[in-house]
Amino acid sequence: MKRITALGLLCAAALATAGPPDLRRAGRIEGDAAAGAAKVAVCVACHGPEGNSVVPAFPALAGQRAAYLYQSLAGFQRRADPASPMTAQVKDLSDADLRNIAAYFASRPRTPAAPATAAGSxxxxxxxxxxxxxxxxxxxxxxxxxxxxxxxxxxxxxxxxxxxxxxxxxxxxxxxxxxxxxxxxxxxxxxxxxxxxxxxxxxxxxxxxxxxxxxxxxx
Ligand code: HEC
Ligand code: HEC
Missing domain, CATH: 1.10.760.10 (Cytochrome c-like domain)
Structure with missing residues (x-):
């Protein structure tokens, strides 16, 4: 009985200090881009060839930072928001899949989303x-x-x-x-x-x- 209570207190303490993931302490993200490439057929239907999306509501992923992409995908898994089209996409992916997919899109060149204007104006x-x-x-x-x-x-x-x-x-x-x-x-x-x-x-x-x-x- 005593042990159960102690355990309960420990869990409560862990929850109380859980808070949002602290990315200031997050580590390096490495993945296998070739393994990631084998997993993205479904993604490029919305995010475009090599992650250069043509539909403006779908973010371009090509050339994005791998660590940012990885934590973004992990966030879609964690939140499991039924309103986001991304929830179903990441549901069955492993943590290694997320790292590999992030490495793949990070390695692709980004093409412009709009004609370049006079930069600086x-x-x-x-x-x-x-x-x-x-x-x-x-x-x-x-x-x-x-x-x-x-x-x-x-x-x-x-x-x-x-x-x-x-x-x-x-x-x-x-x-x-x-x-x-x-x-x-x-x-x-x-x-x-x-x-x-x-x-x-x-x-x-x-x-x-x-x-x-x-x-x-x-x-
Ligand atoms: C049905 C269309 C669709 C498919 C398929 C799809 N996505 Fe998305 N994705 C979206 C939309 C819409 C958003 C932005 C909406 C949101 O944030 O909830 C998004 C957002 C993202 C983001 C966040 C980008 C940023 O800059 O923060 C990443 C990363 C991503 N998708 C990766 C993927 C990967 C990897 C796959 C394949 C496993 C995939 N998507 C499949 C529609 C799709
Ligand atoms: C103090 C640092 C800081 C400043 C200043 C800042 N940002 Fe950010 N921004 C971030 C961080 C960190 C993220 C990643 C947030 C996340 O993971 O959701 C981010 C994410 C974003 C994103 C999401 C990108 C995506 O692909 O979904 C946009 C858009 C953005 N910032 C625009 C801006 C704009 C515009 C300004 C200036 C008005 C600005 N930021 C100023 C730190 C900053």
């Missing part, structure tokens, strides 16, 4: 580089890199590989995703919490300007 470029301190918007480049290819410190410590590249992504997808961070709909990792704080101060016009500039920024 417009409100989206300004917000990305400088933010807007009067509105509490931080510069995006501090975490996503000067040309939105990922964290400037990626490769120096595993945690920075969990910051996604944003350039050449579909604007429709970026708009939806930033809206989800702002609404608090995606908040179940330490990294999602960071973006929740960032998106909190973005209005619809700022989101649109950023998304359109990012889509037209080549990788």
């Amino acid at each position: 417009g409100e989206g470029a300004r917000l990305f580089r400088e933010g807007d301190s009067a509105r509490g918007i931080p510069p995006c480049q501090g975490c996503h890199g000067a040309v939105a290819g990922g964290h400037p410190l990626a490769g120096t410590a595993p945690r920075y590989d969990y910051y996604p590249a944003l350039a050449a992504q579909h604007s429709d997808y970026l708009i939806a995703r930033l809206g989800h961070y702002r609404d608090g709909r995606i908040a179940d990792t330490s990294n999602a919490q960071i973006m929740r704080g960032v998106a909190h101060n973005l209005d619809d016009a700022a989101i649109r300007a950023l998304a359109e500039w990012l889509a037209a920024t080549p990788r």
Whole structure:
């Protein structure tokens, strides 16, 4: 009886401290891209050849950071949200499958999501580089890199590989995703919490300007 109680207390303590996955302490993600390639026939139906999607609601995956892709897939498994089309896709995949698939898409070249515009111009470029301190918007480049290819410190410590590249992504997808961070709909990792704080101060016009500039920024 005593043992059961002790065990119960231990479980309660574990749950109380569980919280969202802390990606600051996450490790390196390695996978076998060739093994991953054998698993993606179903994925490319929506995400496009080699992960270069043609439908703007489906995010492009080609050239994305492997660690970011891996934790994103693990998140779809963990949340098992019946409203997400991704839930059924990841349900039967093993952890090794997720690593291999992430390695595969990370290794593919990204093709542009929109015709390249005059880089460096417009409100989206300004917000990305400088933010807007009067509105509490931080510069995006501090975490996503000067040309939105990922964290400037990626490769120096595993945690920075969990910051996604944003350039050449579909604007429709970026708009939806930033809206989800702002609404608090995606908040179940330490990294999602960071973006929740960032998106909190973005209005619809700022989101649109950023998304359109990012889509037209080549990788
Ligand atoms: C029926 C269409 C469909 C299929 C098939 C599909 N996906 Fe997705 N995927 C989506 C949609 C829509 C989203 C964005 C919606 C969301 O976040 O819930 C998404 C999001 C993702 C993301 C998140 C990208 C990011 O930038 O955060 C990853 C990674 C992903 N899918 C990988 C896969 C893999 C791997 C497979 C195959 C095992 C797959 N998808 C199959 C539609 C699909
Ligand atoms: C303090 C660091 C930080 C800053 C500043 C920041 N981000 Fe992020 N961003 C992140 C992290 C970490 C993630 C990964 C979140 C996750 O795993 O869900 C992310 C994810 C994203 C995603 C999701 C990408 C995908 O493929 O689904 C978008 C879009 C995004 N950020 C846009 C922006 C924009 C636009 C700005 C500037 C207004 C910005 N971020 C500023 C850290 C930051």
